[in-house]
Amino acid sequence: MLSEVYYIIRSRTDGKYLTARVDDDKSGYLLLFKEDFDALSYLNTHAGDLASRLTVESIAGSQVGSLLKRWGFAGVGMVNDPLLPNVEFLQHG
16 A cells, blocks of 8 residues: 555645545545546546536555544545445544
8 A cells, every 4th residue: 555656636725635424523534546537537426516626636655644644534435436436444543
């Protein structure tokens, strides 16, 4: 995971990341995509009306841990299929 590149979706207006909330008490899981076109497919399928306010960014696997700590995310949600969506949740610990 450390040597790979992942793609995340971020708001152009306030800089917040796209997350999935499993529990209201937690800050959510940062959604990670394996390819940039997967992230774009997810946006077009599930947030077409918001797509102009969001952007896809790349992040090195080695930076994911520090990003989770800085923003207080519960973990990551690895999006395996952006159209369904099929997400695998992994807790940070």
